[in-house]
Amino acid sequence: MADPTKVDPIHQFHINTLIPIEIGGYDVSFTNSSLLMIVTAVLAGGFLFIATSSRGTVPGRAQSIAEISYEFIASMLRDSAGSQGMKFFPFVFTLFMFVLVANLLGMFPYFITVTSHLIITAALAILVFVIVLVYGLWKHGFRFFKLFVPEGIPVVLMPLVVAIEVISFLTRPISHSVRLFANMLAGHITLKVFSGFVVSLTSLGAVGIVGAILPLTMAVGLTALEFLIAFLQAYVFAMLTCIYINDAIHPGH
Amino acid sequence: MSDGEFDARRRKLDEALTARKRQEKAKSGPATKGSSAGYAVALRLSSEFIAGILVGAGIGWIIDRLAGTSPWGLIVFFLLGFCAGVLNVLRSAGLVAEPKIKSAERDTDSPEGKQ
Numbered sequence: 001m002a003d004p005t006k007v008d009p010i011h012q013f014h015i016n017t018l019i020p021i022e023i024g025g026y027d028v029s030f031t032n033s034s035l036l037m038i039v040t041a042v043l044a045g046g047f048l049f050i051a052t053s054s055r056g057t058v059p060g061r062a063q064s065i066a067e068i069s070y071e072f073i074a075s076m077l078r079d080s081a082g083s084q085g086m087k088f089f090p091f092v093f094t095l096f097m098f099v100l101v102a103n104l105l106g107m108f109p110y111f112i113t114v115t116s117h118l119i120i121t122a123a124l125a126i127l128v129f130v131i132v133l134v135y136g137l138w139k140h141g142f143r144f145f146k147l148f149v150p151e152g153i154p155v156v157l158m159p160l161v162v163a164i165e166v167i168s169f170l171t172r173p174i175s176h177s178v179r180l181f182a183n184m185l186a187g188h189i190t191l192k193v194f195s196g197f198v199v200s201l202t203s204l205g206a207v208g209i210v211g212a213i214l215p216l217t218m219a220v221g222l223t224a225l226e227f228l229i230a231f232l233q234a235y236v237f238a239m240l241t242c243i244y245i246n247d248a249i250h251p252g253h
Numbered sequence: 254m255s256d257g258e259f260d261a262r263r264r265k266l267d268e269a270l271t272a273r274k275r276q277e278k279a280k281s282g283p284a285t286k287g288s289s290a291g292y293a294v295a296l297r298l299s300s301e302f303i304a305g306i307l308v309g310a311g312i313g314w315i316i317d318r319l320a321g322t323s324p325w326g327l328i329v330f331f332l333l334g335f336c337a338g339v340l341n342v343l344r345s346a347g348l349v350a351e352p353k354i355k356s357a358e359r360d361t362d363s364p365e366g367k368q
Binding site for chain 2: 160163164165167168170171174175178179182183186229232
């Protein structure tokens with residue numbers, strides 16, 4: 001951005017190659033997105049490791065945050081998938097922490113929001129989808145397909161309903177990933193556009209500075225909303241994962 | 254402070270905590286629906302709907318490619334995808350019974366779920 005008054009709201013999602021790597025004709029460079037993902041994993045893992053290392057009976061601040069997040073995910077998983085679902089706890093908890101920390105890290109200026117790229121959220125959603133499919137088929141075999149046959153429908157309507165249910169099942173990874181990606185993308189673009197108004201208006205002189213107060217308050221409010229959405233979307237992502245896992249554990253009736 | 258007194262205080266605190274938790278639980282139910290921004294709901298519902306159509310059309314297109322039934326596969330599965338999209342939207346808006354309620358009952362009455 002050569003002109004400081006021109007604001008490009010998409011620029012924040014640009015992937016920059018930090019270390020160019022190429023294997024077999026594929027570009028597998030280490031980018032700013034990869035760096036942020038590693039930071040996310042290290043931060044989430046490191047925090048939980050340090051927070052739980054003291055294991056006090058009376059938890060300190062860090063330990064109670066770790067315990068609250070454990071309780072939060074554990075009760076969510078138990079509520080939606082039953083006590084059998086607890087074997088998926090490490091998976092769901094890792095997903096939740098990764099998405100949450102990635103979303104929150106994205107709130108730092110000059111940090112890329114990794115969850116605002118569809119490829120990242122799609123990879124996570126497809127991972128969930130494949131795990132649900134493989135576990136369901138491995139555990140229940142052919143009975144897993146009962147998931148697509150609702151109870152008490154006439155035989156005549158069966159093919160139609162089953163086809164619709166199968167398509168509905170296949171849309172899960174799409175809506176699962178698009179939901180997180182679109183929320184993060186839209187939120188960050190709105191934030192950037194309003195901040196851009198402030199910058200362009202202040203360059204207009206005294207009248208502009210007075211006029212910039214309105215978008216500035218909007219930007220402040222939106223920042224708070226973005227923090228809420230960062231948490232909410234991580235919660236929604238984990239919640240949907242729990243619901244899908246429930247289908248793998250209890251297909252049919 | 255004597256042991257009995259300490260126990261009584263702890264019990265009181267426990268009771269207060271459970272009451273508080275129950276209150277929060279009751280509050281958080283409807284609050285999670287209203288607190289999210291309107292555009293989050295819009296994004297959710299539209300992504301559900303569009304995903305249904307995309308997947309339906311995709312399946313139809315693949316069937317046409319494999320079986321050479323063009324354009325019937327695309328037409329039929331596009332319409333089925335539309336139905337699936339509408340079903341998804343109704344489900345995520347909570348207008349069609351979610352399978353979640355059934356699972357909660359199932360978990361309490363099945364003995365294998367207790368392990």
